[in-house]
Amino acid sequence: MSLPPSEIPLGAIRFNSNSQKLEYWMGSAWMQVKTFSPNLDGGARGLYSGRSPSPGAYVNTVDYITISTAGNAIDFGDQNGAGTYGSTTSDKTRGLIAGGHPAHNDVIDFFTISSTGDATDFGNLTQNKWLMGGGVSSGTRSVFAGGSVLVSGNPSVNTIEYVTTQSLGNAVDFGDHIQAKRMTSSVNSPTRGIFAGGYGDSSPYPRYNIIEFITTATLGNCQDFGDLSSALSQNAGVCNATRGMIAGNGSPASKVIEVLTMATLGNSVRFGELSAMSHLLGGASSPTRGVFAGGYNPSSATNSMEYISLQTEGDSVDFGDLTVAGYGVYGLSNGHGGLG
Numbered sequence: 001m002s003l004p005p006s007e008i009p010l011g012a013i014r015f016n017s018n019s020q021k022l023e024y025w026m027g028s029a030w031m032q033v034k035t036f037s038p039n040l041d042g043g044a045r046g047l048y049s050g051r052s053p054s055p056g057a058y059v060n061t062v063d064y065i066t067i068s069t070a071g072n073a074i075d076f077g078d079q080n081g082a083g084t085y086g087s088t089t090s091d092k093t094r095g096l097i098a099g100g101h102p103a104h105n106d107v108i109d110f111f112t113i114s115s116t117g118d119a120t121d122f123g124n125l126t127q128n129k130w131l132m133g134g135g136v137s138s139g140t141r142s143v144f145a146g147g148s149v150l151v152s153g154n155p156s157v158n159t160i161e162y163v164t165t166q167s168l169g170n171a172v173d174f175g176d177h178i179q180a181k182r183m184t185s186s187v188n189s190p191t192r193g194i195f196a197g198g199y200g201d202s203s204p205y206p207r208y209n210i211i212e213f214i215t216t217a218t219l220g221n222c223q224d225f226g227d228l229s230s231a232l233s234q235n236a237g238v239c240n241a242t243r244g245m246i247a248g249n250g251s252p253a254s255k256v257i258e259v260l261t262m263a264t265l266g267n268s269v270r271f272g273e274l275s276a277m278s279h280l281l282g283g284a285s286s287p288t289r290g291v292f293a294g295g296y297n298p299s300s301a302t303n304s305m306e307y308i309s310l311q312t313e314g315d316s317v318d319f320g321d322l323t324v325a326g327y328g329v330y331g332l333s334n335g336h337g338g339l340g
Helices: none
Strands: 013-016 021-025 030-034 047-056 059-068 072-080 086-089 094-098 107-112 122-123 141-145 159-162 170-183 184-186 192-196 208-215 221-233 236-239 243-250 255-259 268-273 284-285 290-292 302-307 317-321 330-333
Touching: 047 094, 047 284, 059 221, 072 184, 086 141, 086 330, 094 330, 122 159, 170 255, 192 302, 221 243, 236 290, 243 290, 290 330
Parallel strands: 184 236, 236 284, 284 330
Antiparallel strands: 013 021, 021 030, 047 059, 047 330, 059 072, 086 094, 094 107, 107 122, 141 159, 159 170, 184 192, 192 208, 208 221, 236 243, 243 255, 255 268, 284 290, 290 302, 302 317
């Protein structure tokens, strides 16, 4: 006898006799269990691109790590132009960087994650933007949201745009945030993209605790998901297929890590802490581990990396060092939650 959806435990496994496939319960739908290759589990790569070592200084450095193996980052190549404060997304083979300042603006670049080398032109955003925060992705779409337009006053925008990750070309409209904002963090499951926190225009630059979500396969506006425990911005997200973790904050400085279950609407709860107060850091994930890198920690740029085990609440642990210290770090990987 089949249970009603409300009584099925999250993560439950079943065999579908029609498709002859194993499936797991995401909280709202059954998803096919896919076998992760070594490249997506023990061999998942994390890339960290762009950063500012000090005020007014920018680099185009791209580093990489093997997420399952603690150690120092290795040079991967260069992004097209020195800059930061843009957005990143990825699928299993390709990583995208969009927007930023002082270089990049409306440019979208891409890397082939398995092959070291410099970035290649992909296309353009609909506007020159920076302070964008995290992007979200599914197996096919890369979605960029919010940020500030590079015009007088740098006004925040609520626009969301997307590209098809494997098809070169310009971004097109997806929908809108609930409110205009910049510097959100993001996490995603195979079906949902989630944006958390951010801050608004004009001093004292209000911080937000709202969590919003989109269904990445369906164009449309963000919907309310829940709230962070406090108003946060300039932080980083890591995720597997079911859970998303958000770490750090700009003002007031914070080292708290929060967690949410992506299939279930609601507020985030405490997961653990970073080793020090930090913001403007980057995140990269495998199905089992999330690695936070760089940032402003607590009063200067850092090159430190630290990791958490995504299924076990607790504090982060030292992973290694980036090749160059900096804040405003972009992070992406070929093993995060949107690729389940």
